[in-house]
Amino acid sequence: MNATPDIACGRLSALELSQNFADAHPALTAPQAALEADRCLYCFDAPCMEACPTSIDIPKFIKAIATGNLAGSARTILESNILGGSCARVCPTEILCEQACVHNSLEAGKPVRIGALQRFATDWQMDHGGQPFTRAPLTGRRVAVVGAGPAGLACAHRLAMHGHDVVLFDRHAQPGGLNSYGVAAYKLADDFAQREVAFLMEIGGIAFQGGVTVGRDVTVSALGAEYDAVFLATGLAGVRALGLAGETLDGVMDAVSFIETVRSNDKKDVPVGRRVVVIGGGNTAVDAAVQARRLGADEVTLVYRRGGEHMSATSVEREWAQTNGVTVRLWAAPQRLLAEDGALTGIAFARGRAGADGRVVYDPEDSFTLAADMVLKAIGQVFLPAHAEGEHIAVEGGRIVVDGQYRTSMPGVYAGGDCIVGEDLTVAAVRDGRDAAEAIDKALRAGDGPGRGVEQENG
Amino acid sequence: MADLRTVFAGISSPNPFWLASAPPTDKEYNVRRAFQAGWGGVVWKTLGEDPPVVNVSSRYGALAYEGRRMAGLNNIELISDRPLATNIAEIKSVKRDFPDRALVVSLMVPCREDSWKSILPIVEETGADGIELNFGCPHGMSERNMGAAVGQVPEYVEMVTRWCKQYTRMPVIVKLTPNITNILAPARAALAGGADAVSLINTIQSVIGVDLDAMAPMPVVGGQGTHGGYCGPAVKPIALRMIGDIARDPELSALPISGIGGISNWRDAAEFLAMGSTTLQVCTAAMHYGFRIVEDMIDGLSSWMDGKNYAGIGDVTGRAIPRYVHWNDLNLKFRTLARIDQDACIKCGLCHIACEDTSHQAIARLRDGEARRYEVIDEECVGCNLCAHVCPVDGCITMEPQPVDGVQTWRDHPNNPSRVTA
Numbered sequence: 001m002n003a004t005p006d007i008a009c010g011r012l013s014a015l016e017l018s019q020n021f022a023d024a025h026p027a028l029t030a031p032q033a034a035l036e037a038d039r040c041l042y043c044f045d046a047p048c049m050e051a052c053p054t055s056i057d058i059p060k061f062i063k064a065i066a067t068g069n070l071a072g073s074a075r076t077i078l079e080s081n082i083l084g085g086s087c088a089r090v091c092p093t094e095i096l097c098e099q100a101c102v103h104n105s106l107e108a109g110k111p112v113r114i115g116a117l118q119r120f121a122t123d124w125q126m127d128h129g130g131q132p133f134t135r136a137p138l139t140g141r142r143v144a145v146v147g148a149g150p151a152g153l154a155c156a157h158r159l160a161m162h163g164h165d166v167v168l169f170d171r172h173a174q175p176g177g178l179n180s181y182g183v184a185a186y187k188l189a190d191d192f193a194q195r196e197v198a199f200l201m202e203i204g205g206i207a208f209q210g211g212v213t214v215g216r217d218v219t220v221s222a223l224g225a226e227y228d229a230v231f232l233a234t235g236l237a238g239v240r241a242l243g244l245a246g247e248t249l250d251g252v253m254d255a256v257s258f259i260e261t262v263r264s265n266d267k268k269d270v271p272v273g274r275r276v277v278v279i280g281g282g283n284t285a286v287d288a289a290v291q292a293r294r295l296g297a298d299e300v301t302l303v304y305r306r307g308g309e310h311m312s313a314t315s316v317e318r319e320w321a322q323t324n325g326v327t328v329r330l331w332a333a334p335q336r337l338l339a340e341d342g343a344l345t346g347i348a349f350a351r352g353r354a355g356a357d358g359r360v361v362y363d364p365e366d367s368f369t370l371a372a373d374m375v376l377k378a379i380g381q382v383f384l385p386a387h388a389e390g391e392h393i394a395v396e397g398g399r400i401v402v403d404g405q406y407r408t409s410m411p412g413v414y415a416g417g418d419c420i421v422g423e424d425l426t427v428a429a430v431r432d433g434r435d436a437a438e439a440i441d442k443a444l445r446a447g448d449g450p451g452r453g454v455e456q457e458n459g
Numbered sequence: 460m461a462d463l464r465t466v467f468a469g470i471s472s473p474n475p476f477w478l479a480s481a482p483p484t485d486k487e488y489n490v491r492r493a494f495q496a497g498w499g500g501v502v503w504k505t506l507g508e509d510p511p512v513v514n515v516s517s518r519y520g521a522l523a524y525e526g527r528r529m530a531g532l533n534n535i536e537l538i539s540d541r542p543l544a545t546n547i548a549e550i551k552s553v554k555r556d557f558p559d560r561a562l563v564v565s566l567m568v569p570c571r572e573d574s575w576k577s578i579l580p581i582v583e584e585t586g587a588d589g590i591e592l593n594f595g596c597p598h599g600m601s602e603r604n605m606g607a608a609v610g611q612v613p614e615y616v617e618m619v620t621r622w623c624k625q626y627t628r629m630p631v632i633v634k635l636t637p638n639i640t641n642i643l644a645p646a647r648a649a650l651a652g653g654a655d656a657v658s659l660i661n662t663i664q665s666v667i668g669v670d671l672d673a674m675a676p677m678p679v680v681g682g683q684g685t686h687g688g689y690c691g692p693a694v695k696p697i698a699l700r701m702i703g704d705i706a707r708d709p710e711l712s713a714l715p716i717s718g719i720g721g722i723s724n725w726r727d728a729a730e731f732l733a734m735g736s737t738t739l740q741v742c743t744a745a746m747h748y749g750f751r752i753v754e755d756m757i758d759g760l761s762s763w764m765d766g767k768n769y770a771g772i773g774d775v776t777g778r779a780i781p782r783y784v785h786w787n788d789l790n791l792k793f794r795t796l797a798r799i800d801q802d803a804c805i806k807c808g809l810c811h812i813a814c815e816d817t818s819h820q821a822i823a824r825l826r827d828g829e830a831r832r833y834e835v836i837d838e839e840c841v842g843c844n845l846c847a848h849v850c851p852v853d854g855c856i857t858m859e860p861q862p863v864d865g866v867q868t869w870r871d872h873p874n875n876p877s878r879v880t881a
């Protein structure tokens with residue numbers, strides 16, 4: 001008997017791999033963009049705009065595409081959302097702007113393709129224009145931003161624009177956060193995350209320091225003492241465990257680390273099981289399952305404990321999983337990891353159903369087993385409060401507590417993105433970062449910046 | 460089935476759809492294809508004296524609007540650039556093979572009696588059904604004292620028309636230029652000269668656009684541009700008005716009209732008939748989509764006439780004219796109010812912002828939580844129709860006529876300083 005599960009690299013040829021991890025939704029051509037832009041009605045008080053967490057002026061940027069004013073279009077997008085390029089690629093538009101588009105009332109499922117148009121305009125800017133913003137006169141203020149994901153990057157850019165200097169810390173060697181190592185590879189193909197970071201950094205005044213874990217290498221208090229303000233954008237660094245025996249077996253992995261391996265390595269060097277079971281019902285579960293398939297796994301089953309309508313993955317993502325050959329099984333809770341000779345062989349599930357009170361009841365007697373070489377856990381990410389511990393930073397329900405101005409309970413320390421309460425989406429993180437930067441700027445200009453107590457400057 | 464046959468200035472055709480004198484009727488090859496496709500008649504591309512004119516390369520400019528191509532077309536072409544004899548031989552051959560179709564020859568020669576006198580017998584010999592005098596071309600030819608240069612001077616129109624009537628037995632149609640303030644003057648001149656009919660409009664002087672890189676008007680010919688003649692869907696309203704003005708004029712009402720200008724489908728055609736036309740000439744729509752467009756024109760017009768119980772074209776011609784009045788005759792007591800069909804409304808807000816910014820602040824923008832609602836404020840609405848035009852959903856905003864209490868026109872309105880007090 002083979003005592004190791006069937007997990008291997010290079011199940012597919014280099015060509016197949018490169019096709020599988022290319023852009024999932026290719027860019028619009030110029031004539032396509034012109035046609036699509038002309039569909040937009042240029043609504044007043046546009047519902048799409050209200051549905052965008054960063055409130056991009058959608059009719060305005062689309063009109064500018066229609067008139068051939070691509071620089072103006074890109075600027076309109078980027079002044080609300082400096083990560084407009086990655087949002088155009090990763091946003092679940094089907095539950096955001098495109099869901100609100102009035103065209104759905106004319107014909108269901110036929111909104112203006114806002115995301116694709118946004119990509120068209122921002123791509124144009126990155127190909128032609130470089131950074132469209134310049135810095136205000138320098139203020140001499142310095143802000144520490146912890147975490148170089150979407151929230152941290154958006155905050156750093158806006159602060160730099162207002163004339164403040166920023167040091168951007170991250171425990172990873174590369175900036176980008178989940179854009180660099182979390183979001184599915186085919187959503188941000190061609191190294192887009194790094195190209196976008198470089199584009200954003202062109203504004204100047206942002207120094208990146210990778211490989212620094214705040215809380216371990218330097219404390220938040222120490223940063224607070226050295227800088228005029230601190231912004232925490234550390235995301236959700238932990239993952240939830242199944243709470244089953246055998247979680248340390250070879251082949252049992254958390255989906256986020258699996259995806260990070262996919263994102264950080266040449267695809268031919270990424271090991272994947274022949275039979276993969278993914279547990280969870282969100283984005284992460286779908287992304288892990290699809291990428292496992294695209295690496296060459298024979299069978300990928302996504303198992304969720306409740307019904308399809310309860311999954312946090314959108315209907316578009318569920319369909320995406322299915323068109324990629326992922327089998328979806330519902331109403332089943334993981335019961336036991338199975339092993340032979342210390343090697344993972346499968347996983348047993350209890351079947352469940354909605355009980356009278358609406359809660360799910362699982363019947364331990366009614367179970368089934370799926371053979372598996374690899375089990376990926378995607379049952380939620382959690383905030384790891386290590387850097388907040390021992391500081392005067394209130395944490396509640398597993399997230400940092402902030403007020404309407406993104407202020408934590410510790411003076412001069414702000415927080416935003418996934419590490420605070422709210423939707424865990426790239427675009428929501430960008431909004432937090434941008435708005436926290438505005439709050440910090442306002443506070444610094446009002447002269448109540450803590451830290452070194454630099455004199456107020458009217459920069 | 461409605462009878463679409465027409466007799467216009469003595470010329471018969473199986474349906475009122477003719478191709479206007481232009482590139483679609485430039486040579487035998489095209490005209491044969493047009494007749495095969497079902498066109499009732501053609502006006503052959505304008506012939507002139509030899510040696511033929513020379514055309515430039517790059518001849519058209521077009522107006523696109525929000526993704527729709529050729530809402531208007533502008534050309535800087537001249538009349539036929541082929542030798543007279545070639546055209547004459549081809550006309551003869553086509554007419555022989557399509558005796559039931561109308562074949563009219565458009566002519567433009569210098570404003571001299573002998574020029575007209577010598578070309579007319581040559582044309583007559585082809586067996587063509589009639590001639591159309593091109594007094595309309597607004598560019599290139601008018602600089603040579605032909606085309607619009609003649610059409611803009613009523614005395615010349617009358618004089619040339621008279622020559623033609625004198626030297627040929629063919630019916631004479633005078634094609635009018637719209638590049639004039641009062642269309643009635645040349646129409647009266649044509650009548651006075653003995654014209655059997657008029658056709659209008661020819662193209663409108665225009666600069667279609669400016670190439671912002673070349674910094675020259677379009678179309679750019681070797682770095683320069685010139686004004687041209689404008690036609691296509693955008694000119695339809697101008698044509699309808701000029702045709703209507705002639706049709707309702709008591710002195711001119713007997714003069715048959717061949718309507719031209721932006722006719723693109725059967726509905727346009729019906730409108731041109733209703734405003735006084737008997738035949739219809741089409742150019743741009745055919746240049747855009749080819750000759751096959753006539754199929755739906757014939758089919759659509761005939762179904763519509765059936766639905767309205769109009770037996771023949773004569774029942775439609777001029778039907779709207781009794782109701783084409785001067786502004787002073789409109790009833791100032793009539794009112795309509797905008798009505799929004801809330802179920803059809805898609806909440807784009809366009810009606811609100813149009814009325815709010817540019818009309819009468821008569822559409823309220825309401826919010827019920829997330830839900831948007833737009834409502835007409837009857838007391839403020841003046842019934843201007845703007846909202847109904849901007850609304851992207853057909854039939855969502857309708858204008859509802861209100862009960863009318865009598866008639867008051869401007870002529871007898873107290874605000875009119877020169878009102879007639881009987």
Ligand SMILES: Cc1cc2nc3c(=O)[nH]c(=O)nc-3n(C[C@H](O)[C@H](O)[C@H](O)COP(=O)(O)OP(=O)(O)OC[C@H]3O[C@@H](n4cnc5c(N)ncnc54)[C@H](O)[C@@H]3O)c2cc1C
Nearest residue numbers: 147149150151171177178214234235417418424425426429
């Ligand atoms: C697998 C996966 C797929 C996703 N797909 C999508 C998608 O398609 N569309 C979408 O809108 N959203 C998606 N999301 C969610 C989205 O990626 C996040 O909402 C977004 O990245 C949050 O941004 P952030 O800046 O708050 O945090 P992150 O992007 O998580 O960035 C946090 C950064 O902080 C750093 N950090 C953490 N702790 C410390 C510390 N102590 N010291 C120094 N640095 C630290 C981390 O290294 C990281 O770079 C996905 C998430 C996952 C996990």
Ligand SMILES: Cc1cc2nc3c(=O)[nH]c(=O)nc-3n(C[C@H](O)[C@H](O)[C@H](O)COP(=O)(O)O)c2cc1C
Nearest residue numbers: 479480481505534593661690691720721741742743
């Ligand atoms: C390219 C082009 C060339 C034309 N040449 C002539 C011409 O030689 N003689 C003439 O009487 N009208 C000429 N016209 C005008 C058309 O016959 C017609 O009056 C005008 O285009 C309006 O009709 P439409 O809107 O259907 O195109 C020309 C029009 C175009 C577009």
Ligand code: SF4
Nearest residue numbers: 040041043048101102
């Ligand atoms: S709702 Fe749709 S049509 Fe209206 S502005 Fe937004 S994208 Fe355009």
Ligand code: SF4
Nearest residue numbers: 814840841843844846
């Ligand atoms: S008809 Fe005119 S005034 Fe009345 S609501 Fe519409 S736009 Fe406003």
Ligand code: SF4
Nearest residue numbers: 804805807808810850
């Ligand atoms: S323009 Fe028409 S669809 Fe748009 S809000 Fe007004 S009534 Fe509704």
